[in-house]
Amino acid sequence: MRLSDTIETFIKEMISTAEENGVELRRNELAEYFHCAPSQINYVLSTRFTPEHGYMIESRRGGGGCIRIIHVQTSPTDHLDYLIRERVGTCLTEPEARLLLRQLNASGAVSEADAAMIAAAISPQTLSVPIPEAMKDILRAKLMRNMLLTVIRRTQAEHRQSTALIIQERKR
Amino acid sequence: MRLSDTIETFIKEMISTAEENGVELRRNELAEYFHCAPSQINYVLSTRFTPEHGYMIESRRGGGGCIRIIHVQTSPTDHLDYLIRERVGTCLTEPEARLLLRQLNASGAVSEADAAMIAAAISPQTLSVPIPEAMKDILRAKLMRNMLLTVIRRTQAEHRQSTALIIQERKR
């Protein structure tokens, strides 16, 4: 088994045993544990924990710095999940994006407010920088995907919270 | 947890439990309490209690000297206006953008949910396309500006609505 696969499995194990659906890790610590270069951790993250896989990554440098990996679980039967996987893809023209956004909003998957934020991000006005049109389509897809993941993540967090409340209620 | 974060939390705790919305503290005393260099207190103040965070700081040297920290609350919309004009500009590096976002959220100008959406849009993960770094900074500024404007528009719409409601109430 390749080292990268081992590290991937290890991190996924960490995530699945964590309470929340995210973990915090130290790059150097992990690298030392697996006797590899620290940058290998980045390689694993950038090839196996991408937004396309449903992961979002945040990190901080400096003393006490760390890497946070958040797994946004989507069920294959989920409508939003389907849209993200099948419709967003790696490329999204502006008309495509607008249509998708309207549909998402109409179906109630994305609120008016969130739709407005995404619309602002993918608008031609925002993307009016001198780069090839094809690059903008890629960028639009990335923006759309990451922002939709954020929406799903929030929905899940709210769901967890309300579930916790119900459990708390039952205990009483 | 970082020492700076611990000190930050400690001071915020002090402020929130204080009668007024400000506190007075002794730099050397605090430094001794946390077993750190006195200048670390300055570091915490200058990175976490700036005017942009909504804090004002006064100090007096010499015998009986002290540092006074006052938490000032401005209207979130005004704050947003100011930040869009003064801080966003046409260029925004990733650390700059993240800092700004943290401040906006801390001051209550931007909700947690909106901040998360913006964070997703300006993240390195989203902007990982092969264009010059300078172009990304421009893009980041555009994203930030247009998304913040969206937040303002929504806030104002809500305000109009609630005002209309009040007027309606009065008419009855």
Place this chain on the structure above:
DNA sequence: AAAGCTTTGACCAACTTTGACCTACGGAAA
């Protein structure tokens, strides 16, 4: 052999912590 993954290491960027040196205030001594 070619193409496509992995692995590594040199160099970079961001954030924190510390310490040497500086400035201001206030009271005591001259």
Place this chain on the structure above:
DNA sequence: TTTCCGTAGGTCAAAGTTGGTCAAAGCTTT
């Protein structure tokens, strides 16, 4: 009153601690 000294806080640059990037080198699969 003026001078001096002790007691605060201020500044800044160096050192320390993390993570990020990128391209070259090494494997694997075709």
